[in-house]
Amino acid sequence: MLSERQMMILRAVVRDFTNTGVPVGSKALAKQLPIHVSSATIRNEMAALEEQGLIKKTHSSSGRVPSVEGYRYYVDHLVKPDPLRPNDIDVIQSSLGGDFHKIDEIISQSATILSNLTSYTAFTLKPELKDSRLSGFRLVPLGKRQIMAILVTDSGDVENQTFDVAGDVDGEQLEAVVRLINDQLVGLTLPEVLKKLQAEIPVQIANYLQSPQGFLDIFGDVLTRAAQERFYVGGRLNLLNFSQDSDVDSLKSLYSLIDKTDDIASVLGQPSDKISVRIGNEMTNDALRNFSLITATYDVDQHGQGMIAILGPTRMPYSRMLGIVGAFREELAKKLLDYYRFYDE
Amino acid sequence: MLSERQMMILRAVVRDFTNTGVPVGSKALAKQLPIHVSSATIRNEMAALEEQGLIKKTHSSSGRVPSVEGYRYYVDHLVKPDPLRPNDIDVIQSSLGGDFHKIDEIISQSATILSNLTSYTAFTLKPELKDSRLSGFRLVPLGKRQIMAILVTDSGDVENQTFDVAGDVDGEQLEAVVRLINDQLVGLTLPEVLKKLQAEIPVQIANYLQSPQGFLDIFGDVLTRAAQERFYVGGRLNLLNFSQDSDVDSLKSLYSLIDKTDDIASVLGQPSDKISVRIGNEMTNDALRNFSLITATYDVDQHGQGMIAILGPTRMPYSRMLGIVGAFREELAKKLLDYYRFYDE
DNA sequence: TTTTAGCACTCAAACTAATCAAGTGCTAAG
DNA sequence: CTTAGCACTTGATTAGTTTGAGTGCTAAAA
Numbered sequence: 155m156l157s158e159r160q161m162m163i164l165r166a167v168v169r170d171f172t173n174t175g176v177p178v179g180s181k182a183l184a185k186q187l188p189i190h191v192s193s194a195t196i197r198n199e200m201a202a203l204e205e206q207g208l209i210k211k212t213h214s215s216s217g218r219v220p221s222v223e224g225y226r227y228y229v230d231h232l233v234k235p236d237p238l239r240p241n242d243i244d245v246i247q248s249s250l251g252g253d254f255h256k257i258d259e260i261i262s263q264s265a266t267i268l269s270n271l272t273s274y275t276a277f278t279l280k281p282e283l284k285d286s287r288l289s290g291f292r293l294v295p296l297g298k299r300q301i302m303a304i305l306v307t308d309s310g311d312v313e314n315q316t317f318d319v320a321g322d323v324d325g326e327q328l329e330a331v332v333r334l335i336n337d338q339l340v341g342l343t344l345p346e347v348l349k350k351l352q353a354e355i356p357v358q359i360a361n362y363l364q365s366p367q368g369f370l371d372i373f374g375d376v377l378t379r380a381a382q383e384r385f386y387v388g389g390r391l392n393l394l395n396f397s398q399d400s401d402v403d404s405l406k407s408l409y410s411l412i413d414k415t416d417d418i419a420s421v422l423g424q425p426s427d428k429i430s431v432r433i434g435n436e437m438t439n440d441a442l443r444n445f446s447l448i449t450a451t452y453d454v455d456q457h458g459q460g461m462i463a464i465l466g467p468t469r470m471p472y473s474r475m476l477g478i479v480g481a482f483r484e485e486l487a488k489k490l491l492d493y494y495r496f497y498d499e
Numbered sequence: 500m501l502s503e504r505q506m507m508i509l510r511a512v513v514r515d516f517t518n519t520g521v522p523v524g525s526k527a528l529a530k531q532l533p534i535h536v537s538s539a540t541i542r543n544e545m546a547a548l549e550e551q552g553l554i555k556k557t558h559s560s561s562g563r564v565p566s567v568e569g570y571r572y573y574v575d576h577l578v579k580p581d582p583l584r585p586n587d588i589d590v591i592q593s594s595l596g597g598d599f600h601k602i603d604e605i606i607s608q609s610a611t612i613l614s615n616l617t618s619y620t621a622f623t624l625k626p627e628l629k630d631s632r633l634s635g636f637r638l639v640p641l642g643k644r645q646i647m648a649i650l651v652t653d654s655g656d657v658e659n660q661t662f663d664v665a666g667d668v669d670g671e672q673l674e675a676v677v678r679l680i681n682d683q684l685v686g687l688t689l690p691e692v693l694k695k696l697q698a699e700i701p702v703q704i705a706n707y708l709q710s711p712q713g714f715l716d717i718f719g720d721v722l723t724r725a726a727q728e729r730f731y732v733g734g735r736l737n738l739l740n741f742s743q744d745s746d747v748d749s750l751k752s753l754y755s756l757i758d759k760t761d762d763i764a765s766v767l768g769q770p771s772d773k774i775s776v777r778i779g780n781e782m783t784n785d786a787l788r789n790f791s792l793i794t795a796t797y798d799v800d801q802h803g804q805g806m807i808a809i810l811g812p813t814r815m816p817y818s819r820m821l822g823i824v825g826a827f828r829e830e831l832a833k834k835l836l837d838y839y840r841f842y843d844e
Numbered sequence: 845t846t847t848t849a850g851c852a853c854t855c856a857a858a859c860t861a862a863t864c865a866a867g868t869g870c871t872a873a874g
Numbered sequence: 875c876t877t878a879g880c881a882c883t884t885g886a887t888t889a890g891t892t893t894g895a896g897t898g899c900t901a902a903a904a
Contacts, residue, residue, distance in 0.1 A: 179896050192848050197897070215854040215897050255662035255713060294639060296651050299842050302659070306641050314647070316657045317600035318842045368600065391754055394747045402739045409736055497644050497663045524867050537877050542868070560868050560883040 156206075161232060162187065163199050167209055168220045168228045172471045177217030222468075225433045225446070229472055236477035242271055246482065250489050257281075257310065260493065262386040264462065264486055269389025271478050274466030275412070276388040277422065281452070281460035281490065283309050285343040291335045293328045301328070305376045307344070309458065313380040317372050330362040331369065344381040351377065383419050387412060396444070396467045407441040425451040425461055429479055434468045444468050448475055452483040454490045462486065500551075506577060507532065508544050512554055513565045513573045517816045522562035567813075570778045570791070574817055581822035587616055591827065595834050602626075602655065605838065607731040609807065609831055614734025616823050619811030620757070621733040622767065626797070626805035626835060628654050630688040636680045638673045646673070650721045652689070654803065658725040662717050675707045676714065689726040696722065728764050732757060741789070741812040752786040770796040770806055774824055779813045789813050793820055797828040799835045807831065 156164070166187060170178040180196040187196075200218055203209045208224035211217070220228065238246075249267045254260050261280040268276035290306040296316065301323060304314040338355070339347050351374055359366045390412065397405045411417050421439055423432075429450040435443055442465075449463040462483055464475060501509070511532060515523040525541040532541075545563055548554045553569035556562070565573065583591075594612045599605050606625040613621035635651040641661065646668060649659040683700070684692050696719055704711045735757065742750045756762050766784055768777075774795040780788055787810075794808040807828055809820060 177896090181896075193896095194848050194850095194898095195846085198847085201898080211897085213855055215895080216856080217896060255717065256660075257663075290641065292639065292641075294637065294649065296635065296637075296649070296657060297655065300651070300655065300657065302649065302657065304639065304641070304647065306645070310642065310645065312641060312645065312647065312661045314659060318602075320842055372600065391751050394750055397747075402742075405739055406736050497665055522867090526867080538867095539869095539877050539879095540875085543876085546869080556868085558884060560866080561885080562867060 179217035265386040265388030277463040279461040281458040283458040524562035610731040610733030622808040624806040626803040628803040
């Protein structure tokens with residue numbers, strides 16, 4: 155129920171405020187708007203917008219600042235993604251242009267690029283088939299008493315861990331265990347494996363090993379690591395730029411949030427098809443009250459769907475950011491498609 | 500050339516200031532000192548100490564604060580490590596008491612414990628024989644086009660990396676390469692290996708692989724990672740507590756310093772036998788101007804020498820910190836000795 | 845009915861002045 | 875050599891003032 159003019163004003167308020175950080179007043183708007191009306195008229199319209207909860211004052215006689223709802227409306231109806239700057243295109247092309255030997259290198263590099271482009275904090279998640287399955291397990295004896303456990307999933311994830319064992323490594327025992335695992339568990343999804351690991355497997359393994367607990371620990375460990383979605387983070391330190399007046403405590407909880415894989419996964423939330431923007435307290439987490447999160451998925455055909463995200467202050471230039479995220483998801487998908495094509499055929 | 504009494508005063512100034520953070524004046528000292536003299540006398544002595552550059556005023560009529568030289572004198576001549584609090588002993592015992600399957604777990608856990616005890620940032624470095632040697636190399640084919648390279652050193656370090664290869668994995672080629680590496684390079688120190696890798700090896704490998712460059716990259720990568728000393732860091736976020744008035748820039752450079760393995764290695768410096776304290780600008784790095792670093796080595800008999808360190812504000816309670824570091828190095832050495840004993844015999 | 849000029853009013857921010865408290869150095873007496 | 879006494883310095887705190895950007899409202903103009 156906003157008039158054309160009110161939309162125009164709301165758009166201008168958001169744009170101005172995200173650029174300057176200063177509450178914007180009627181006079182400044184009057185000068186800047188394409189239509190020619192007086193500041194008094196603007197004031198009336200602004201009162202109407204405030205009525206609807208889209209903008210608000212910081213104090214009784216201040217200029218206006220967008221409310222969360224105002225940002226929401228702006229993002230949903232008014233914003234148009236900026237096209238990339240030529241310079242940004244260069245950055246992407248050159249950073250993503252090199253040769254890579256691992257998917258993870260591309261994904262982790264992407265987080266860095268994205269944080270550089272935006273000067274915010276960026277997250278990337280590699281393309282993932284849901285319910286990836288265990289496709290192989292190895293135990294490689296390394297030294298006198300060292301063993302490496304390697305676990306491979308059908309989506310190409312590899313998780314490994316070395317551990318020390320007491321007493322000599324008995325090659326036959328190892329092989330028996332590996333055979334058992336591969337017979338019983340390969341082809342199952344990781345949650346299924348995890349379930350079996352707590353039920354039948356221990357009994358069976360006890361036939362081959364004297365002290366199975368140590369092994370079970372290790373295997374469970376590697377397994378849960380593999381089951382976890384793994385995010386790459388770029389530009390962590392950029393968060394420091396927005397810590398208003400050095401509120402150390404909230405900064406700390408923000409950082410611990412980012413470093414906990416599980417937590418950040420729950421914040422980023424389920425992939426949806428399009429680019430999504432979550433603003434301030436639209437996220438449940440309290441530490442994120444003054445931040446906005448832009449997430450986007452990208453598809454790599456049959457190789458599944460991945461995700462990229464940037465986290466910056468609520469007061470971010472959305473049009474530019476949406477432009478960057480939109481363009482980057484395409485570039486990344488293209489790059490990965492190339493990569494898979496090269497190594498798969 | 501300090502009198503007994505001057506020492507007593509300097510000690511009190513440092514103690515008071517590290518506890519309260521407030522410049523300390525003559526009156527407060529007079530009350531607190533064991534000997535009975537007037538504040539005027541203290542003032543005279545303080546003037547003498549200032550003359551020698553051990554304490555200084557923050558402004559012309561303020562109380563005194565220790566200078567870097569003052570801290571130095573205090574640490575070298577006046578301080579006595581505090582004995583551990585019973586509570587601290589409990590923390591160490593219980594955190595280090597569990598079962599571990601890897602040296603690295605113990606070391607990384609130690610960084611966390613140490614940061615908890617001190618509420619500063621802690622570094623730990625595992626015991627290392629200088630010039631560890633390459634003791635084994637593997638290439639394990641994992642999936643259709645995935646290979647894992649594993650490198651083992653004689654000190655038990657394991658470094659690994661998976662990578663994708665184009666075309667089918669040729670088992671024979673792999674074995675030939677592995678054999679070559681093991682024949683030519685095992686037993687050499689890592690720097691020697693690195694040198695050979697740039698000279699003869701490429702030529703020889705070209706006999707077995709069509710496109711050796713990819714492989715050489717990977718191998719070099721794993722190798723340099725293994726050659727690097729690896730620090731564990733605990734309590735990164737504690738640095739935030741001491742960022743005076745949110746100087747974002749210096750905080751940023753501090754954090755990037757900490758995250759660069761090479762840089763932090765050069766800051767921690769060469770191991771010396773005892774516990775060493777470096778204060779403020781005694782470290783060359785500018786970002787550390789307001790910090791002090793306490794480092795200590797620990798010996799695990801024939802398994803080499805490791806290092807622990809804590810980084811906190813120049814204004815830290817040295818006696819307590821020295822007590823903690825001193826005690827912890829012993830505990831850690833003991834724990835590791837147990838560990839080696841269990842797995843080696 | 846909508847727009848606008850005009851005006852009284854509000855409030856944060858910047859500046860000023862006044863006071864306070866802690867501390868110093870120095871002098872002269874103990 | 876020590877100490878009481880005192881004049882002096884300085885950062886912090888508080889209260890008061892000014893400034894300027896901005897608002898809402900009213901009444902006239904369009």
